[in-house]
Every structure is written in structure tokens, then in C-alpha cells.
Amino acid sequence: MTTIDHAAPQIAQRRILATAIPGPKSAALHAEKLAAVASGVGTTLPVYVVASGGGVVVDVDGNSLIDFGSGIAVTTVGNSAPAVVDAVTEQVRAFTHTCFMVTPYESYVQVASALNRITPGDHEKRSALFNSGAEAVENAVKIARAHTGRQAVVAFDHAYHGRTNLTMALTAKSAPYKSGFGPFASEVYRAPMSYPFRDGDLDGPTAARHAISVIEKQVGAENLAAVLIEPIQGEGGFIVPAPGFLPALADWCRANGVVFIADEIQSGFARTGHMFACEHEGVVPDLILTAKGIAGGLPLSAVTGRAAIMDAPRAGGLGGTYGGNPLACAAALAVLDTIESENLIERARHMGEIMLDRLRTLSTTDTRIGEVRGRGAMIAVELVEPGSTTPDSALAQRIAGYAHAQGLIVLTCGTYGNVLRFLPPLSMPDHLLHEGLDILEQAFRDN
Numbered sequence: 001m002t003t004i005d006h007a008a009p010q011i012a013q014r015r016i017l018a019t020a021i022p023g024p025k026s027a028a029l030h031a032e033k034l035a036a037v038a039s040g041v042g043t044t045l046p047v048y049v050v051a052s053g054g055g056v057v058v059d060v061d062g063n064s065l066i067d068f069g070s071g072i073a074v075t076t077v078g079n080s081a082p083a084v085v086d087a088v089t090e091q092v093r094a095f096t097h098t099c100f101m102v103t104p105y106e107s108y109v110q111v112a113s114a115l116n117r118i119t120p121g122d123h124e125k126r127s128a129l130f131n132s133g134a135e136a137v138e139n140a141v142k143i144a145r146a147h148t149g150r151q152a153v154v155a156f157d158h159a160y161h162g163r164t165n166l167t168m169a170l171t172a173k174s175a176p177y178k179s180g181f182g183p184f185a186s187e188v189y190r191a192p193m194s195y196p197f198r199d200g201d202l203d204g205p206t207a208a209r210h211a212i213s214v215i216e217k218q219v220g221a222e223n224l225a226a227v228l229i230e231p232i233q234g235e236g237g238f239i240v241p242a243p244g245f246l247p248a249l250a251d252w253c254r255a256n257g258v259v260f261i262a263d264e265i266q267s268g269f270a271r272t273g274h275m276f277a278c279e280h281e282g283v284v285p286d287l288i289l290t291a292k293g294i295a296g297g298l299p300l301s302a303v304t305g306r307a308a309i310m311d312a313p314r315a316g317g318l319g320g321t322y323g324g325n326p327l328a329c330a331a332a333l334a335v336l337d338t339i340e341s342e343n344l345i346e347r348a349r350h351m352g353e354i355m356l357d358r359l360r361t362l363s364t365t366d367t368r369i370g371e372v373r374g375r376g377a378m379i380a381v382e383l384v385e386p387g388s389t390t391p392d393s394a395l396a397q398r399i400a401g402y403a404h405a406q407g408l409i410v411l412t413c414g415t416y417g418n419v420l421r422f423l424p425p426l427s428m429p430d431h432l433l434h435e436g437l438d439i440l441e442q443a444f445r446d447n
């Protein structure tokens with residue numbers, strides 16, 4: 001095992017193919033994995049990691065892969081980002097856990113205050129911290145129900161909100177997320193999403209009217225606690241709703257006493273070229289959910305929102321043993337400092353321009369690329385049979401497989417499995433971003 005201290009700056013920022021991908025040591029570990037780990041826990045690319053930082057992931061066989069995944073939008077500030085390593089190291093020496101609900105500590109309060117400050121809207125806010133994205137979603141629904149005294153929750157087509165029982169109900173896609181795992185939580189309803197590539201380019205306000213009509217006819221505002229939406233859908237295919245869709249929904253919620261919840265678990269923390277994706281349209285959610293990019297890889301999530309809503313549950317109604325663990329809070333504070341000190345919002349925009357420019361150029365010569373979309377460092381291509389909207393998931397699999405073999409980590413997503421998504425860490429140098437795009441261009445030429 002390699003010993004690494006302050007990993008990121010010491011890892012060479014280049015792609016190295018020392019063996020086939022995966023190499024022999026990874027293959028041996030993977031055989032052990034298959035014998036030891038439940039099959040339901042899948043892996044996209046079974047290279048076993050020993051180090052990561054900047055824009056690369058280094059495996060046990062000495063391969064160095066370009067990272068277009070960030071562990072699913074988590075290591076936005078980079079893996080083992082220096083400030084995160086320092087903060088967590090200091091905290092782990094001081095104390096590792098007391099349980100905030102028993103004997104609290106300052107860093108939890110600092111994270112809550114920071115979230116209250118940086119999330120959209122200048123109204124009075126409160127935050128509560130949890131461990132995972134799904135847990136934040138579950139708690140947001142609890143809070144909205146406690147505040148409104150209503151039960152129903154609306155989620156959207158193509159939505160992904162997690163894998164626990166309530167969040168499975170909120171998630172749209174059956175296999176692999178829901179199939180065989182029912183019965184699901186009740187009082188969850190689904191509305192149509194604005195999906196310009198697949199809804200005939202409906203404008204945002206019109207798409208919102210359709211969704212609102214479904215909600216009014218099938219649920220009724222008087223029964224509805226919350227509308228829950230990802231401002232840019234993640235697992236569903238990096239779907240960016242048409243301009244005006246989100247503001248119209250938020251307005252309708254406000255007019256009807258419905259809590260408008262933005263799930264920014266994947267799109268938050270500088271990823272899209274704003275601190276939060278709602279800001280692209282000036283939308284101010286009542287509650288905003290964060291996780292993934294919040295703490296550089298330490299498990300942490302949050303619900304942040306209007307004080308009057310957040311304070312509805314009584315003491316003891318919210319919490320959990322580990323929620324807002326001190327190591328995760330120390331990491332989150334370092335992440336926020338890093339976003340600011342390294343100007344990562346600007347960095348995300350710059351990376352987005354590079355990706356959109358090169359991928360749009362590629363799409364002009366390859367009619368299998370139906371759409372290039374996304375914002376900042378959250379970009380995707382949707383693959384189709386040439387000149388149609390018929391999804392081509394096999395092509396997405398082939399391109400991803402080719403990229404993996406060449407040492408580029410890419411992920412797929414989408415209801416139809418036909419979307420390649422790119423989520424590089426914002427610590428990736430430009431030359432690696434370009435090299436990754438070179439590999440993708442080659443992948444399209446050879447497949």
C-alpha cells in the first residue's frame with residue numbers, strides 16, 4: 001500500500017495506462033468482491049483505487065485514470081483536497097463523535113449558518129444535518145408535512161431521490177431502483193417534467209401548466225404538502241427544464257401554500273456554475289436539499305429552508321445518531337472555503353464552456369448525438385438512433401466501455417440508459433479535461 005500525505009498535490013496529473021483496465025490486481029480484488037459483497041451493490045468500473053486527487057484516480061495496478069465522475073458529483077473540490085485533509089485531520093485528533101443531539105459542538109452550527117447564508121433567498125432560515133441524500137429527502141417531506149398538516153407529495157417523471165422506502169416511491173425509474181422492492185410509501189404522486197428534447201420543445205410556462213393541471217386534478221392543492229424537484233435532473237438524464245418551468249411551479253406552490261423543495265443533492269455546490277442550480281433562473285425554494293458535493297466525500301447532507309417551515313417539527317422529531325458528524329462538518333467548512341478561495345464557481349463555468357463547445361462540435365458531425373446539454377461541470381450527451389429521438393442505450397454502453405478501457409471514467413444515466421454524463425472535479429487541470437474529450441471523440445469515431 002502506498003502511504004500518502006496531502007495526496008492531491010503529489011499525484012501526477014496525467015493519464016497512465018500501466019496494464020489493461022481493469023488490471024490483474026483489480027481483477028483479483030474484484031473476484032473477492034463478488035464473493036463477499038451483496039450483488040445488489042454494483043460497480044461501474046471495477047478498478048480498485050489507492051489514491052485520487054486533482055483530476056485523476058490511481059488504481060492498485062498503477063493505472064491513472066482521468067475522472068469524469070467525481071464519485072457521482074461528490075468530490076467537486078477534488079479528492080483529498082488539501083484544506084479538507086487538514087480540517088479532517090485536526091478534527092479526528094480532537095474528537096470523532098459525541099452526537100449533536102447529546103452534547104453539541106460548534107462546527108455543526110457553523111455549517112448550518114453557512115448553508116443559511118449561501119442558499120437562495122435572504123429570508124430567515126434554519127438547517128438540519130443528516131448523513132445521506134436520501135435522508136435529507138425523507139426529512140424534508142417530514143418537515144413539509146408537519147408544517148402544512150397535509151400528506152401528499154408530488155415528484156416528477158425521470159426523478160431520482162434515493163433508495164430508501166420513501167425515496168424509492170419518489171424516484172421514477174423502476175429497474176433497478178424499485179422493481180421488486182415494494183410496497184412503496186403512499187401519498188406520492190407524479191407530474192410530467194419539462195424535457196425539451198422529448199416533449200416537442202414545449203416552452204417552460206406551458207410545460208408547467210400541464211404539470212399543474214395534473215396536480216390540481218389528481219391531487220388537489222388542499223391535500224398537497226410539497227412539490228419536490230431536481231432543478232437539473234441527475235440520474236434521470238441531466239434534464240434541464242425549459243426556461244420558466246421552475247419559476248412557474250415555484251409561484252404556483254407559493255400561491256397555494258405548498259412547500260416547494262429543490263433537490264440540489266447532485267446539482268449543488270458550484271457544480272453548475274452557480275452555487276446552486278436554482279440560481280440560474282432566480283428561483284428561491286422554500287426548502288433546499290444538499291449532500292454529495294457538500295463535504296468532499298465525507299457523508300453529510302442537509303435540509304435548509306424558511307425558519308417557519310423548518311421549525312414545525314418539535315425537538316426530537318428530527319435528527320439521527322450520526323447526522324452532522326464532526327468530521328463531516330469540518331470537511332464541509334473546508335469545502336466552502338475552497339470553493340471561495342479557488343473561485344470554483346467560475347472554474348465550473350469555464351469547464352462547462354470547454355465541454356459544451358467541443359461536444360456540440362462533435363454533435364454536428366455525429367447524428368447519433370441527439371442533444372448536448374447541461375450547465376457548468378454537469379454536462380451530458382443523449383444518444384439516439386441517427387436523426388431520431390429513439391434512445392440508443394447500447395451505444396452509450398459501448399462508448400462508456402471504450403472510454404473506461406482508455407483510462408477515462410465516465411458514467412451513464414437516463415430513464416432510457418442512453419445518456420453519457422460528465423462530472424469532472426473542479427480541481428481537474430484543463431489539459432486533462434481536453435484529453436478526456438479527445439478520448440470521447442475517438443470513442444465516437446471507433447464505435
Ligand SMILES: *Cc1c(COP(=O)(O)O)cnc(C)c1O
Binds near residue numbers: 131133162230263265
Ligand atoms: C444521489 C441523489 C440522491 C440520494 O443521495 P444518497 O446520498 O445516495 O442517498 C437524492 N437526490 C439526488 C438528486 C441525487 O442525485
